[in-house]
Ligand SMILES: Nc1ncnc2c1ncn2[C@@H]1O[C@H](COP(=O)(O)OP(=O)(O)O)[C@@H](O)[C@H]1O
């Protein structure tokens with residue numbers, strides 16, 4: 001069975017690379033070395049998931065497991081001229097090129113007091129070890145998630161954001177992970193840690209992008225700690241190249257009365273898998289998980305979300321929409337867990353899918369596990385085509401068929417994007433989406 | 448302007464229109480009346496190009512062109528407007544955006560310059576005043592959450608902005624109270640001129656007190672069985688549709 005052998009070789013490469021990284025990162029603190037080592041052991045135990053595992057039933061990572069990915073090397077990349085899509089008015093910008101922090105492209109000047117934005121690598125060498133040791137790799141669960149284990153094993157660089165108690169950040173922090181040309185058969189493991197104190201407020205946008213036509217792998221993990229009565233809005237824009245593998249976890253940990261709003265916009269990659277989880281670990285926490293995936297061709301996109309209502313009086317709102325064209329496929333799996341003590345839980349989940357072609361496929365499934373009795377949990381999923389009545393109505397008013405399709409699809413998607421509070425991020429996403437939909441159809445100029 | 452010859456149409460294998468003939472000249476207002484299910488909406492929708500209705504026989508000429516060969520959007524661009532009996536809701540698309548796209552598509556097709564945001568707003572404000580439409584409604588999604596009356600009013604408002612050559616109103620009066628009916632009728636009457644034709648489809652004679660037609664036709668079981676002037680509408684109001692059954696007559 002040559003395939004198995006191939007996969008074995010590819011896995012072996014991770015061990016060899018790990019050993020190499022051990023030598024290169026000898027200045028990392030001991031606690032992290034131990035965490036990384038046990039994560040590597042975890043990965044060795046788990047191996048890559050297969051479609052026999054329920055959580056990976058519809059997402060086959062065998063093609064990824066077969067390829068030997070080397071650690072990306074950012075040394076040559078700095079020479080190239082990059083024009084990453086930037087948000088205009090930001091509090092700080094952190095840019096990572098092929099996994100490594102790029103100071104020249106970043107902007108960290110004039111941060112308000114109480115706000116720390118740094119490269120993780122730099123902080124691990126010289127920063128406040130208290131925050132790092134207390135939070136890094138403390139939330140993202142790797143017990144049954146090989147990719148999270150792999151990311152932890154390879155922690156080297158990424159973003160560290162710390163907002164002190166009571167600090168309200170008016171402008172967003174933009175974290176950009178760019179893969180450059182020459183990324184073929186390389187992997188990065190971006191790691192982001194966001195820790196907000198009591199009554200702090202922040203908005204972080206995380207962009208992942210890379211070149212088309214190259215087979216590379218991005219394996220990202222983001223951990224977000226939302227302090228008591230604090231508020232965090234996290235926007236993820238995934239625009240990896242069309243041949244890329246993108247696997248990512250966002251794990252939030254919410255304290256009492258905190259608000260966490262996650263928006264996951266997944267547009268790129270050949271295969272994208274997003275695990276987005278929040279543990280509402282304090283009373284009265286609120287969590288919103290919104291998402292939009294738009295895929296075509298043979299793209300595959302998977303969102304697995306998990307809302308853990310661990311305490312009473314928490315509410316969650318989940319709102320995912322998908323647009324699938326061509327022979328693309330999608331997965332939405334929304335788990336809601338209501339623990340025994342989590343009385344008065346209020347959870348609403350909705351997943352709506354628009355299939356623009358007959359060959360596109362979506363698998364959508366709620367997964368409710370309710371152990372408390374005084375709760376409200378509702379969920380609903382729809383799969384459909386563009387409404388022919390609405391299309392006719394637009395055409396009967398002189399709007400051409402292509403434009404009408406474009407308009408309705410855009411409206412469907414904008415319903416998610418409109419929920420992003422932060423206007424510049426929202427406008428950027430609207431523009432990106434418009435460009436993609438306009439490439440699919442040729443709307444008349446008058447639209 | 449419009450000539451319908453022996454039009455047959457079916458939906459889901461069932462014949463609804465069984466040979467309709469009608470000629471409408473510029474400047475005329477025609478009323479088409481008939482009981483529920485007689486095929487009034489089917490006729491209106493076929494003229495607008497709804498493809499669920501299959502034309503099995505006959506032909507339709509509009510300004511000398513073969514109307515049935517035209518796409519719905521091209522019909523609209525050539526000046527046909529259908530006020531829907533049940534207007535669709537379009538979530539996520541604002542009335543303002545929708546109407547501007549519609550108007551500029553039509554203007555472009557007719558060789559007129561597109562209106563910019565300022566000029567469009569000025570035009571829209573004028574028409575809103577005419578039809579007593581609240582400006583807040585313009586920023587709402589098309590028909591979403593509108594009451595029945597608001598939807599009907601919105602149709603006539605769209606018509607006022609788009610200024611069609613041939614307007615077909617499908618039961619625009621149904622579900623309107625008398626004040627709203629007057630507003631709608633005023634909107635329609637304001638559009639009356641020698642270059643335009645209007646077809647008013649209605650179930651009730653009431654509307655015709657406000658929009659006085661030149662001709663009244665009765666559609667019964669897929670055929671126009673009787674034609675006359677506005678007095679025919681009064682006769683129908685008095686006698687109901689029942690008496691038609693006894694004396695069917697092809698126009
Ligand atoms: N989309 C459709 N599918 C099936 N039957 C239809 C459809 N539209 C209309 N019909 C049928 O065609 C007949 C005529 O309907 P319609 O034209 O709406 O009449 P009216 O407008 O005069 O009340 C009715 O029997 C109705 O049930």
Ligand SMILES: [Mg+2]
Pocket residue numbers: 487488489532617618
């Ligand atoms: Mg009708």
